[in-house]
Amino acid sequence: MSQEQATVSVQSSTFVSHVPLPPKLELKGDISKSWKKWKQIWDAYETVTKLDEKDHKSRVAAFITCIGVDALDTHNSLPYQNEGEKGNIDKILELWTNYCAGTTNVIYERYVFNNRAQEQEESIEAYASVLRGLATTCNYGTLNDELIRDRIVCGLRENSVRRKLLQEADLTLTKCLDICKAAESTTVQIKAIAGEPTEQAQVNAVTRKTSRESQPSNEQNMVMECKFCGRRHERKKEKCPAYGKTCAACGRRNHFARKCDRKGKEDGKKKKKVYVLDQTYDTEGSADDDGVLSVSFDDKNKSFQVNAINKSGYSNRIIATMEIANKPVRMQIDCGATCNVLPIQHVPKGTVIKKSSGNLKMYSKSRMPILGITNLSVCNPKTIIEDVLPELTKAKVFSKADLKEGFLQIELDEESSLLTTFQTPWRRYRWLRMPFGISPAPEYFQQKFDQNLEGLPGVYKIADDILILGQGDTIEEANRDQDRNMIGLLERCRQKNIRLNKDKLELRLTEMPFYGHLLTDEGLKPDPKKVEAVQKMEKPTDTAGVQRVVGMVKYLSKFLCGLSDMCEPLRRLTHKGVEWKWSWEQDEAFERIKRAVTAAPVLRYFDPGLPTEGQGDASSKGLGFVLMQQGQPVTYASRALTAAEQKYSQIEKELLAQVFGMERNHQYVYGR
Secondary structure, eight states: OOHHHHHHHHHHHSSOOSSOOOOOOOOSSOHHHHHHHHHHHHHHHHHHTTGGGSOHHHHHHHHHHHHOSTTHHHHHTSOOSSHHHHTOHHHHHHHHHHHHHOSOOHHHHHHHHHTOOOOTTOOHHHHHHHHHHHHTTTTOGGGHHHHHHHHHHHHOSOHHHHHHHHTOSSOOHHHHHHHHHHHHHHHHHHHHHHTOOOTTSOOOEEEOOOOOOOOOOOTTTTEEEOTTTSSEEESOGGGOTTTTOBOTTTOOBSSOGGGOTTTTEETTEEOOOEEEEEEOOOTTOOSSSOOOOOEEEETTTTEEEESOOOTTSOOOOOEEEEEETTEEEEEEOOOSSSSOOOOGGGSOTTOOOBOOOOOEEOTTSOEEOOOOBOOOOOOOOOOOHHHHGGGGTTEEEEEEEEBSSGGGGSBOOHHHHHHTOEEOSSOEEOOSBOOTTOTTHHHHHHHHHHHHHTTOTTEEEETTEEEEEEEOSSHHHHHHHHHHHHHHHHHHHHHHTOOBOGGGOEEEESEEEETTEEEESSOEEEOHHHHHHHHTOOOOOSHHHHHHHHHHHHTTGGGOTTHHHHHHHHHHTTSTTOOOOOOHHHHHHHHHHHHHHHTOOOBOOOOTTSOOEEEEEEOSSEEEEEEEETTEEEEEEEEEOOTTGGGSOHHHHHHHHHHHHHHHTHHHHTTO
């Protein structure tokens, strides 16, 4: 069979095949806008191929083929009333429109319309076209053309054209556009007649000659451009910022380098230089990382470069894409320096430091010694339980929610997805969502989690757990507050497509275990499971066992007064070179710790509005501190003294206990 016969055969059985299929339906970003464009292409496709004359079954089959695999799951989950609707193309299009477009917020659409102004380099025809598109969702009815006309008048870039429009008594939309187009054409024609360069033919040049256009006109006030600093001020040396300063070009005093008369001289003659400005960027954005509007001078080629950073120094820069007037613009993040200077004590142990030949100068022009350069992982600070506890002052009802497969709720972009490619005996696969086990996953997840749930009252997040509070003077008020906060959380989760684990949802509890603590309406208690684990601990038989006991009990240190002194006999066995010997002293200390954990007091939640009292104490081996409000403990803290601190006098130890307590409870006492 020939190719022509094959083509005729296909056309007769289906529809015209030489017309390209509509693109796949994208369900990312603004799906309402994507659907409107795709629907317009689909209608045109049906008309050209005469598909609209076919039966519903053929049209539905073609529709499913065109939307693509990614949109098929959404198509199958649309709210069909019966099986018949799944085969009705008109009903399918209606359901898709409701899904993508939803209910239009007329107030917001009118807000966008009324704030749209003409952009730089935007023609009046393009501006009017954009306004017509925005007005379609504003439900202006018969006032549509009048309001578009008003928006053009108010949003024009040229005041002279606006003045001309306001002088017209009976200004219609058509007349408004004619006047604007005429003014736009006239501007271009006048520039052409006068021989002025158009925007496409402008010659860019830079000169180092200082402009003297603005000479002082008021001789009485004696305000003039200073020949020493280049600024305008009274003719008094005390007013000149260059007075007493040293020139960076010649080393002489009382003037700045930009006004130095020796700058640029060679063989006793001053040369005037004109440098060519190479415009090395394009309007769509550069393909490399130099998408930054900047100017640098190339000494070798004697030329300036726009949008290119001088790469003779540090080449690594952080680039971020920002949005300005609904357009993406690539910018360099300004950190104030090309590199970060870090004291050696902040560098983690084991970090590889490479030698560097670079030099750093301080403002005093003295050199700063450089040990080397290194790369460090910078992490966002994580939320801990101590950050949440001060917010529980009036909490009486607690609820807890947990994310379902938290990491897998974050989609990866194409570049990140390719980095997760792994090999199997059959083929290579890559993750489309963020998997467990990759290094930046916890940091990135916590950042996205906090961003999506920020601003919700009574909702606090630690890792993938969400704590919802109900606060009030009575249990009824607390329940109502908890319900409001829970509804706000669920609505936000629905908006952001965040899935929760229904099996781990806990609602309206007066006591709730949360990260090793028991949150109650009376105050803070230790988690009963932690207490039970300590009670069931057997006596350690080696140094590692002692370290496990001390480490586990230390988690409950905020509930235990004098824990450091109680643990001192046990810590003695962990010192280097000490022979292992479990005696009655260690046995008594071990049992004493168990009793203290069982009888741990209820701590009150910190209230910023109440007076706070700190009590410190010191023994020969350790420090203790308790933070109190209204006679009830908020938190306990203790630590052992170092060998040098044990030699302090008793009054110095007592003061050290106060300092230790203030530092340990910094988040409570700072600024009080």
